[in-house]
Amino acid sequence: MTERKDAMPEKTDGPGAGCPIRGVLDRIGDQWSLLTLEALETEKKRFNELLREVGDISKQMLSKTLRHLEQDGYISRTVYPEVPPRVEYELTELGRSFLTPMKTLIQRAEQNHPEIIRSRLRHGAE
Amino acid sequence: MTERKDAMPEKTDGPGAGCPIRGVLDRIGDQWSLLTLEALETEKKRFNELLREVGDISKQMLSKTLRHLEQDGYISRTVYPEVPPRVEYELTELGRSFLTPMKTLIQRAEQNHPEIIRSRLRHGAE
DNA sequence: CGGCATCCGTAATGATACTG
DNA sequence: CAGTATCATTACGGATGCCG
Numbered sequence: 001m002t003e004r005k006d007a008m009p010e011k012t013d014g015p016g017a018g019c020p021i022r023g024v025l026d027r028i029g030d031q032w033s034l035l036t037l038e039a040l041e042t043e044k045k046r047f048n049e050l051l052r053e054v055g056d057i058s059k060q061m062l063s064k065t066l067r068h069l070e071q072d073g074y075i076s077r078t079v080y081p082e083v084p085p086r087v088e089y090e091l092t093e094l095g096r097s098f099l100t101p102m103k104t105l106i107q108r109a110e111q112n113h114p115e116i117i118r119s120r121l122r123h124g125a126e
Numbered sequence: 127m128t129e130r131k132d133a134m135p136e137k138t139d140g141p142g143a144g145c146p147i148r149g150v151l152d153r154i155g156d157q158w159s160l161l162t163l164e165a166l167e168t169e170k171k172r173f174n175e176l177l178r179e180v181g182d183i184s185k186q187m188l189s190k191t192l193r194h195l196e197q198d199g200y201i202s203r204t205v206y207p208e209v210p211p212r213v214e215y216e217l218t219e220l221g222r223s224f225l226t227p228m229k230t231l232i233q234r235a236e237q238n239h240p241e242i243i244r245s246r247l248r249h250g251a252e
Numbered sequence: 253c254g255g256c257a258t259c260c261g262t263a264a265t266g267a268t269a270c271t272g
Numbered sequence: 273c274a275g276t277a278t279c280a281t282t283a284c285g286g287a288t289g290c291c292g
Contacts, residue, residue, distance in 0.1 A: 021160050024235045029155040034147050084253045105227050109150045119199030210273045
């Protein structure tokens with residue numbers, strides 16, 4: 001049976017009421033979503049391609065992530081009823097419109113990463 | 127003893143080599159970091175204030191998150207050696223410079239959230 | 253090839269009690 | 273008030289095997 005363990009408890013509690021942060025982060029803030037999206041940024045890819053591209057992700061996680069991303073409309077899934085079967089994943093406009101600024105932000109964060117590292121050492125070494 | 131369970135395995139593997147995504151997301155992409163940062167956006171706050179503000183976070187998680195954020199230089203921690211003790215957390219410039227665009231991004235994502243919901247229903251209901 | 257189901261170890265997380 | 277230590281629970285994540 002298809003276990004629907006994604007309860008989606010709608011964590012929009014107290015402060016979360018007016019804060020869409022959770023809603024979005026719960027989707028793309030996980031371990032693999034962003035990486036997967038990024039892998040698809042340049043071109044559509046197949047399952048095993050992504051498996052290799054992302055690297056240390058398992059089939060299960062990739063599968064789950066992919067389904068998740070597709071559910072939210074970030075990517076599209078195209079099945080070619082051939083043999084052997086071929087499935088291609090592609091970034092949608094929504095996905096792209098989200099990934100681009102996100103990457104910008106990440107890159108900006110990277111700029112002051114040195115500062116972060118320093119801060120980390122300063123406190124971590126104590 | 128102060129458990130240092132944060133192994134920081136430096137997940138910058140394969141594709142992650144040139145991708146700073148993980149480095150940043152592993153820090154602020156977790157369940158509470160963003161929420162905590164946001165709670166501090168308007169003004170400096172004390173521990174229990176944050177505990178209430180964030181809502182469904184436990185003392186332990188808040189504590190850990192706070193330490194994490196402080197380590198990375200996103201927030202500052204000021205202890206007032208009084209009795210009863212008072213500790214105030216405040217957003218640093220780094221924290222603010224990161225939170226602001228992040229929130230913008232989140233909000234933009236919220237705009238097409240309706241679309242996401244639709245997409246979700248479409249696939250989830252089938 | 254794509255991908256879901258199962259088993260299982262690990263690690264995150266909440267609740268509680270305790271300290272300074 | 274501000275945390276930390278401990279415990280129990282659970283969810284996550286990886287490996288494997290099977291099926292279309």
